[in-house]
Amino acid sequence: MSSITNKIRASAPRNSELLAILSETDHAQPALEQHRRHVDDLNNELSAIRERISRLDKQRAKELKEHQKYRDSVMKRFAYRVSGKTDKFEAKAEKEEKEYFAVLQQERQAKEMEEHLREMRSKAIEVQSDLEVELNRHTEAQQQLDNLYDSIFQGPTPAFPDEDRLEENARNCLKSYQNARMVVETEQHVVHLLTEAQERVYKALNYTEEALSHSRMDMFGGGTLSDMMERNALDKAESQLGQMLSLVRQAQRASQKVQDLPAVGIAQGSLLGDVFFDNIFSDMAFHDKIKDSRAGLYRARDSLRHQLTLAKARHQDAEQDLILHTESLKRAREELQNARQAIFERVAYGHLDDPAYAMEQPPPYQLGT
The missing domain is CATH 1.20.1330 (f41 fragment of flagellin, N-terminal domain)
Structure with a gap:
């Protein structure tokens, strides 16, 4: 029994350290999920704006040809003037100019939007990387804590129903916390x-x-x-x-x-x-x-x-x-920690079947001490 007691006492500082890491990084998983959705959203927006820029680039080239045809065509201007339809030529020239510059403006604004979205995505990816590091810390700490407890509480423990109940309650509380x-x-x-x-x-x-x-x-x-x-x-x-x-x-x-x-x-x-x-x-x-x-x-x-x-x-x-x-x-x-410590003490001192001792709880283990 002394070896169990020594093992419990030796594990206490590491247990406290791992619980502290879990508390510090509990936010990582829900925050990372939110940020991944945000990055996906920005990727979709970028894909859409790039497709729009491609379409506008082709349209701009087409409108430029039409615009230049009227802007630079001396013969067309002369033909309209001879026929007395100078106003019609000017109206057509204005229409082509207006359509060209409208597309040019839309393309420039689309490129500004692309740059704006790229900057947003870059910042979001930086935050996502930091959250991934935090989540890795959380996962590793949880795994080490599970290993520590599994060395003593392997799977369900019918002899200690309170430990099973409190373990399930802790899992449910973690899920509720993550949802919140x-x-x-x-x-x-x-x-x-x-x-x-x-x-x-x-x-x-x-x-x-x-x-x-x-x-x-x-x-x-x-x-x-x-x-x-x-x-x-x-x-x-x-x-x-x-x-x-x-x-x-x-x-x-x-x-x-x-x-x-x-x-x-x-x-x-x-x-x-x-x-x-x-x-x-x-x-x-x-x-x-x-x-x-x-x-x-x-x-x-x-x-x-x-x-x-x-x-x-x-x-x-x-x-x-x-x-x-x-x-x-x-x-x-x-x-859960206090219940497990109580079980440690009961096992260590051989009072598993003593109802009187079962009612006596050891001083609660204080997290972070």
Whole structure:
């Protein structure tokens, strides 16, 4: 019996160390599962945006040929002029120019989105690598703890039904903890995505305000320079809007509780049209379109604020629930450890069949001491 006692005493420090590692790394498995889903989601988005870039590249090349055909064709211009249809030629030239630059803009925005998604994936993979290290620590510690206990409690122990019951309770508490942790990780991820989306909508609003400022100057004779600065600001606003919508879609795939935003778009015009057909009436009409875009962004901003508030509340509730499950898991492990120590003592001193001694419990083994 003294050898068993010595073995128990010798194993106590290692047992405490392994339990501490498990407590430190319990979060790793649910967090890693959440992050792997996030990386898969980003991979799917990247695949889709790259396919879109490929299609746009082919379309851009096609539109460029049409645009150059009208831009550089002196004979076509001359033929239209001779037939008295110069306006028709200009309209066709504008149409080809508009279609070409529209595709060019879409391709550039798609490439910006690709870069944005690549950066997000890179950061997510770094976090995933760290979590994989933590999960390996957890798995190794659990295996070593199981080996330590199996050397004494091999499989079911009918002679010690309380040990079996408490072991099952500890397993159930761990599952409940992991489920609760998964909810926390998911809601935290949603909060992060919606926060990023909110930053994008604010940037889109700033660029839209900038476009309105240039538009006001254009109405009062700002000329081509004002038109170009106005379009540049709107182009940046549309890029930010695209990133915002991508982030919201990611949040929706993570949680079905995230709702769609109100429909929103950024006004776009034709630079060539402004050059050839620029007047106060067309400038005023386009100024109103920009104001409509700003109104749509404000609605999206308000909806995003509301959903972010709800997501933060869900995350806070989930964290409170996790605290309860963390405490339950800690108690379950302590109860199991104390029960096993009591069995060790009963075996060591030969009191297995002594009912009186069975009622006496040794001082509880304190975790972390």
